[in-house]
Amino acid sequence: MKILFPYLARWRSANRSRYHQLFAHLCQLGHQVYVLTAPPIGIDDISATDIAGGNGHDQTLPQGLTVAELYAPEKLRSFFSAPIRRTKLLKKGIVSLTSIGQIRRIIEKEGIDVLFLYNLPQAPLLRLADQTGCRVHFDLADDLVAMMGVEDPLVSGAGGRFIARAAQELMIARASTVTVASSVLQERIKRPSLMLPNGADLAEIDQADGAACRSNVSGPTAGFVGAFEYWIDFDLILESARRLPGVQFLLVGGGRQLKRLREEVTDLGLTNVKLTGAMPYREAMNHVAAMDVCLLPFTRGAVSDGSCPLKLFEYAALRKPVVSASALEVKRIGDGWVSFADDPQEFAAAIESFIADRGRAEAAGAAGREMVERFYNWTNLTKQFEEFLLNGAAPAAAFAKDQSLAIVAAQNR
Numbered sequence: 001m002k003i004l005f006p007y008l009a010r011w012r013s014a015n016r017s018r019y020h021q022l023f024a025h026l027c028q029l030g031h032q033v034y035v036l037t038a039p040p041i042g043i044d045d046i047s048a049t050d051i052a053g054g055n056g057h058d059q060t061l062p063q064g065l066t067v068a069e070l071y072a073p074e075k076l077r078s079f080f081s082a083p084i085r086r087t088k089l090l091k092k093g094i095v096s097l098t099s100i101g102q103i104r105r106i107i108e109k110e111g112i113d114v115l116f117l118y119n120l121p122q123a124p125l126l127r128l129a130d131q132t133g134c135r136v137h138f139d140l141a142d143d144l145v146a147m148m149g150v151e152d153p154l155v156s157g158a159g160g161r162f163i164a165r166a167a168q169e170l171m172i173a174r175a176s177t178v179t180v181a182s183s184v185l186q187e188r189i190k191r192p193s194l195m196l197p198n199g200a201d202l203a204e205i206d207q208a209d210g211a212a213c214r215s216n217v218s219g220p221t222a223g224f225v226g227a228f229e230y231w232i233d234f235d236l237i238l239e240s241a242r243r244l245p246g247v248q249f250l251l252v253g254g255g256r257q258l259k260r261l262r263e264e265v266t267d268l269g270l271t272n273v274k275l276t277g278a279m280p281y282r283e284a285m286n287h288v289a290a291m292d293v294c295l296l297p298f299t300r301g302a303v304s305d306g307s308c309p310l311k312l313f314e315y316a317a318l319r320k321p322v323v324s325a326s327a328l329e330v331k332r333i334g335d336g337w338v339s340f341a342d343d344p345q346e347f348a349a350a351i352e353s354f355i356a357d358r359g360r361a362e363a364a365g366a367a368g369r370e371m372v373e374r375f376y377n378w379t380n381l382t383k384q385f386e387e388f389l390l391n392g393a394a395p396a397a398a399f400a401k402d403q404s405l406a407i408v409a410a411q412n413r
Helices: 020-028 074-081 088-099 100-110 120-132 144-151 158-174 235-244 256-266 281-289 310-317 330-334 343-355 356-374 378-391 398-411
Strands: 002-007 031-037 065-069 114-117 136-139 175-181 221-225 248-254 275-276 295-298 321-326 339-342
Touching: 002 020, 002 074, 002 235, 020 065, 020 378, 074 088, 088 100, 088 120, 088 144, 088 339, 100 120, 114 120, 120 136, 120 144, 120 158, 120 321, 136 158, 136 281, 144 158, 144 295, 175 275, 221 310, 235 248, 235 256, 235 275, 235 343, 248 256, 248 281, 256 275, 281 310, 295 343, 310 321, 310 356, 321 330, 321 343, 321 356, 330 339, 339 343, 339 356
Parallel strands: 002 031, 002 114, 031 065, 114 136, 136 175, 221 248, 221 295, 248 275, 295 321, 321 339
Antiparallel strands: none
8 A cells, every 4th residue: 555644743753653653564564655744833842843853763764654845835934933822723724735736746646545634734635535536544543623622722612613523523524444542532433433542662662771761860760751732730740749759750751841841840949850851762762661650640631531642552561550640541441550640649649659569560560561462562553454444444343342352451450
């Protein structure tokens, strides 16, 4: 298959998304993937900024994957690159509109089989299915309507939510095939779909080495790695750090909350909190390997409830005990091996409990690793996705059985 993926972010950012994993593994299976990355759009978002000279993933592109840039008229590039607040959705929408001709030409020239879409500003690209005969696949990886309501005040009102919901329903209805990242999201849509959760790349994760990072930290360490965005409750981490002065808190990543977080750490005098900033993926995983307890401090709400976080499986693959806020999908997956807490006192106590009871921490880590080996790994997930696309239809009964086994296994632990 030949797959074209317009990506409304920077492919070589520090953010290793589900798409980096999925498409790399599809290439390993012999398929070709053409990625069109967004032009610089002037947003202090971890996914919108290249890192380390454009080599944010510490690796060459896999054979079969090519990366070019989405077309943007020269007169608009200065607007895209300007750091204007609350323009993220507007910029992404304009990029989608201005790149329609480029995408159509690539579909026709390369003989693209599948146009892979994932974001509501890409709704105008649906017309290319009729114009070119190319199949469209839509991946619902998050609660996009809820996310857009947070991102843009124009969407947060009733009228904006109606438009966003209509766009999402249109993309789901018009796509040839649909995947969703969580059971929570799958319950909300009205057509057959394949549940394609996130996972971990075990071969790469097993190369992580925390020795160097560990040598620079004294005492037990709790940590988080990921995007510093609105769906992460950093106040929960800071209050936990205040309650646990003997625990080092290692926070790895970047995003729009990083500046505020640095200021608060200084203002509160939290000498046991270290902020590394964004870093390449392999280096980030080395830091996770050095942690004693890993954290998923979500804010409460629809965005977090529908999320199937990559970091959960990367933590689990490294056999780390996990403390998480009570996000619905994470509770379904992690019941029995993830410790859940929502207020600072309980969150800090959960961290302290894992540190104090090494046997319990190791048992939780082993249970998480088992789940990743059995279900939540990209080798297994990509093969399911490949078969789903090749079938070009609703998932077979075998898919539905595989998808439910992991959650059932977690709930019955």
